[in-house]
Amino acid sequence: MATSYDYAPLFRSSVGFDRIFSLLENAHRARTISDWPPYDIVKTGDDSYRISIAVAGFAPDDLEITFQSNLLTVTGKKQEAASDGYLHRGIAGRPFEHRFELADHVRVHAADLNNGLLEIELVREVPEEMKPRKITIQGLTTPTGLDAAPQIEARKAG
Template sequence: MNALDLTPLYRNSVGFDRFASLLNNALTTDSATGYPPYNIEVLDEGKYAITLAVAGFKQGELDINVDRGLLSVRGEKEKSSDSKYLHRGIANRTFERKFNLADYIEVRGAELEDGLLTISLEKEVPETLRPKKIEISKS
């Protein structure tokens, strides 16, 4: 696949370097692995949830990190060689899923229930960046 040339974007704009790198990463990332499956849900204005199907994973085998706008969810099963299987259809492998978070998206918490890991997100724009009305004074 050919790399996308984003030079015109850089010539006519300022501050979109993160957007350009996100776009470039999205086009070059190998998304062949679909494990574990997940949903991204809009709950309310500015509130979101990411739900991952992590059947068989215990709370201590899951790790969630946020670093500079990148949410990373990792699962690592404890090694178990005691079992002998005739058929093994339930995935039991290590995984790592990464999600790029938009500006001002904060992780509010995570919950593991019935094999589903739900991560709550909320968009919180700082007061200084919210629109405000400026009153015109009389001279």
């Protein structure tokens, strides 16, 4: 049962978030039926993350990691081995593809294959011009340098 969400009411109170709503719709629509191989996503610091994918039986040459315009794709295709001699084959070696939509300014820092886990380190690096900065408010000053409200002079009522 697929449920569709209407994000139209949110458009009225947000500016520049069109991309987020389309990402939500695409993530819901493009959900793969198979989540094989299993994976974890861990926040390892304020601006760092790790994706760990269980790829037992895959060699580094069987795996491919690509990153293009906020989309990280991990593909695994095992070289065909002769099936002679197997009495039971329980370790899956079927091809897979995982897609991860990354936020702006998140880049792949490193990837490592160790003990059957493919670990991909991600780092969020916000450019200096995109970081928040304090804006000073300039006001009117009097010639003496004191901020004061102007005084109104009038004749004495007599």
